[in-house]
Amino acid sequence: MATVSLRKVVKRFGPLTVIPELDLEIAHNEFVVLVGPSGCGKSTTLRMIAGLEDATGGEIRIGDRVVNNVEPKYRNIAMVFQNYALYPHMTVARNISFGLRAAKLPKAEIDKKVREAAEILGLEDLLERRPAELSGGQRQRVAMGRAIVRDPQVFLFDEPLSNLDAKLRASMRVEIKRLHQKVRTTVIYVTHDQVEAMTLADRIVIMKQGVIQQIGSPLEVFQKPHNLFVATFIGSPAMNLLEGEIVAGGDGPALALGEGMVVPIPDRPGGRIEVGQKVTAGLRPEHLVADLETMSTLPDPWHLDATVTVTEPLGSEALVMLSLGGHEVTGKANSAAMPEPGHPMRLGLDLRHLHLFDPETERAIY
Amino acid sequence: MVTGFYHRMSISQKLAMWAWIFLIPAVLFYSIIRFYPTFNSFWISLTDWDLLSEANFIGFENYARMLQDPVFWKVFGNTFAYLFLGTPISLVIAFVVAYYLDQVRFMHGFIRALYFIPFLTTAVAMAWVWRWFYQPVPIGVFNNVLSALGMEAQPFLRSTTQALPAILAPAIWAGLGFQIVIFMAGIRAIPDSYYEAARIDGAGKWQILREITIPLLRPTIVFLVVISSIGFLRIFDQVFNMTPQGDGGPLNSTKPLVLYIYETGFDVFDMGYAAAQTVVLFLILLVITLLQLRLLRAT
Structure with a gap:
């Protein structure tokens, strides 16, 4: 002691x-x-x-x-x-x-x-x-x-x-x-x-x-x-990282992820983001969901279309590698409703758990 | 035809065939140069062969003669004196040097080379240099040092009591380099974490040495005991070159078994008796080696 x-x-x-x-x-x-x-x-x-x-x-x-x-x-x-x-x-x-x-x-x-x-x-x-x-x-x-x-x-x-x-x-x-x-x-x-x-x-x-x-x-x-280091080191599979930019959205700032994909950024105290800023967005695989039940709890603008590239069934659930607006990301899906590789898939992004990092300092800014 | 036969062989048969092809030179060499003469000497030891006349079977007469031969017993005692003094002394010195040399970083390679040089040097040359060392004043280094210190000069090789240790010293020194290198390899092979764990657990230097280093060096120690025992039991060069006329004198006080065998065989040409002594030496070496290998396996 x-x-x-x-x-x-x-x-x-x-x-x-x-x-x-x-x-x-x-x-x-x-x-x-x-x-x-x-x-x-x-x-x-x-x-x-x-x-x-x-x-x-x-x-x-x-x-x-x-x-x-x-x-x-x-x-x-x-x-x-x-x-x-x-x-x-x-x-x-x-x-x-x-x-x-x-x-x-x-x-x-x-x-x-x-x-x-x-x-x-x-x-x-x-x-x-x-x-x-x-x-x-x-x-x-x-x-x-x-x-x-x-x-x-x-x-x-x-x-x-x-x-x-x-x-x-x-x-x-x-x-x-x-x-x-x-x-x-x-x-x-x-x-x-x-x-x-x-x-x-x-x-x-x-x-x-x-x-x-x-x-x-x-x-x-x-x-x-x-x-960024902590974000990717802790958690398995590792957090998805997407390069993007802050843009002005309908109500408040939004995140542009390329190929016309824009998602709103939920309000959060302490966030230091400005329109026009380049950011690295982080979202854990468990917050990229494909099962309809969870998706229905997420607001409509948080839904995006992606293409399945590889699937990894783990038993109770499955990991899905997806192409999302040109980014390779990993999500979690119900293994019963496994999509085939090459097929499109509707995806829900749980943006309450979104992380934003300054790409230069790699510090969390949101 | 031949290739067909080769192709019909299974892989393990082919492997065995090639193994034997490569082993044949060594097997032939050992059979003709080593095993045949070894077994032949058992036969010769039961004869009165003198190199010139026909060998006659005389049973165990040579062995009976050996038991009655005071020189044989003297020589037998000398041989074990070399063994029982030489092996422990050389191992202790080698271990102490290796133990501390392992901790020395400054000029480590150079110091190690210095210790190894005697091992590479011809025994004859070394024996002669040491023979001079033991001479009286003003030639002998040792007696010069003694007289400079005001001490009495020593007879060394001329004394029946001092001659054997005086000959043993260069023999120990010659083998030291090899033993040190083997000991250092053994010490290095002990994982650092054992020592670190011991340091954290509060073990002192002595406990670490006694409970960790030495027990873990056991295979190394057994190996070196076997090798150096065999070396001291077969001591010859130093004695032959350091005693006047190479006779293991004075008064047989330094004569080892190998030298006696040599004299009996090649000075007196009593091959039967020499072979009998060889058989005895062979048995001694065999027993000691088996005993030590058994100790090694006990770990």
């Missing part, structure tokens, strides 16, 4: 600046996920918090203590590595107790803690096995066990699920969440998978090239992306 704060933290590797300047405040017991594409500096940030990398500049605090020059072992943290870092020659029990043995705890206490951790993680029957005899998910749990026995102030996770297959990843996600609910501790979790970030985080920190793009709850970053 501790806060973690990074103030004006800089990291350079020789001439290469990985983190130009980073500020981040993490609250008690908060589950924060650092997410971004590879090379965005998220792992480096985590490793600086762990003490495995020195910060070139700035200040890192855990609790009230500045830890820049504190050895990892004195930071009271625990870390789960991507490859789990389980020692192959030790049994599960010895792997879990490694840190406790390092701390020279009495044997009885070590045994007790190992048993407790094993119980929490369902590892009781595996304590005498070696890592090679375990499945990926079990190894992952051992790695977490090694972290929880130490009762750390802060848990650090470095892409812990990326070596697992999709199904196991989903179930381990649930387990990590359950673990956090059980062992209330500050968690900093690094991943490149936005689904993991969305499902696990109290707050998501989205990074790109060492710079924080946005910090917010999963819903916030999904619904109100600050810029």
Whole structure:
């Protein structure tokens, strides 16, 4: 249980600046996920918090203590590595107790803690096995066990699920969440998978090239992306982007999308749009709808004609790639009423969820 | 006709055929140059062959003679002295050097090359240089240093107690480069995350060394123990070149089994007895190697 704060933290590797300047405040017991594409500096940030990398500049605090020059072992943290870092020659029990043995705890206490951790993680029957005899998910749990026995102030996770297959990843996600609910501790979790970030985080920190793009709850970053990068990084399938221009419409501004397609822009407080401005419009696939029921709730001017190019049935629903006024877009349709490729399709745009970005600064302007 | 036959063969038959075609040179070489003489020496060890006259079967007489031969037992002891001193000392030195050299970035390649050079140098040349090192003042470097420090000069190669370690030293030194390189490769192969996890978990240097580095180096260590054991059991060049007349003196105090076999066979021409000693050496090597491979598999 501790806060973690990074103030004006800089990291350079020789001439290469990985983190130009980073500020981040993490609250008690908060589950924060650092997410971004590879090379965005998220792992480096985590490793600086762990003490495995020195910060070139700035200040890192855990609790009230500045830890820049504190050895990892004195930071009271625990870390789960991507490859789990389980020692192959030790049994599960010895792997879990490694840190406790390092701390020279009495044997009885070590045994007790190992048993407790094993119980929490369902590892009781595996304590005498070696890592090679375990499945990926079990190894992952051992790695977490090694972290929880130490009762750390802060848990650090470095892409812990990326070596697992999709199904196991989903179930381990649930387990990590359950673990956090059980062992209330500050968690900093690094991943490149936005689904993991969305499902696990109290707050998501989205990074790109060492710079924080946005910090917010999963819903916030999904619904109100600050810029194009966040808009396209979060959400799957990715948000549709359409180049367009603001024009004067019948009542208020409208969005011209080319080939004579013009849609009205609903009034929204805080929008900074001017007629004549070039914009990048963003609309998520789930807001490009084709089923009649949903379409009937949308006003008439929000309906447009498109041509189906490819369909991807997913079972309960289907993704439809469409050509909309020369733009390639992805929409969602009812898989029962799947149109054939090449056919025209009437489409409803849910413009209440429209995003507009300045194409130059890439910032959200509406 | 031939092509028809070839085309009728299944793919796995063709693969097997080509494999054997490529293996034949090696199989022939090993059969004629290595396996045949090896098995032949078992036979010779049961005869009184002296290179000139006809070999007569004499049963286990050579082996019985060996048991009664004080020189054989002296030599046998020397051989194990080389083994039991040489292997652990060289491995410990090689590990310590590799462990620290791995952490050195400054002139890393150059320093590593310096350690490797003795391994590339002819044993004979090295043996002679070291032989000079051990000479009395004013030729011998070691005695010059001792006398400069005001200490008593040492007889080294002239002493029955000092000669064996004095010969062992260059033998260890010669193999060090190879062992260091192998150890470094082993150390490098241990993932960094193991050390990082250990650092976070609060392990000290000693715990990391004892619980992570050394256990994970076990395959490397077993490999090097096997290789260097075999090397020390077969020690010859250094002894032959560093003792006067190459006789493993003084008073047989440095003579290893291989040198005794050489003398028995090619000075005395007692081929039967030499072969019997060879068989004993072969069995020792076999047992030690099997034992060590078993240890390796236990991991």
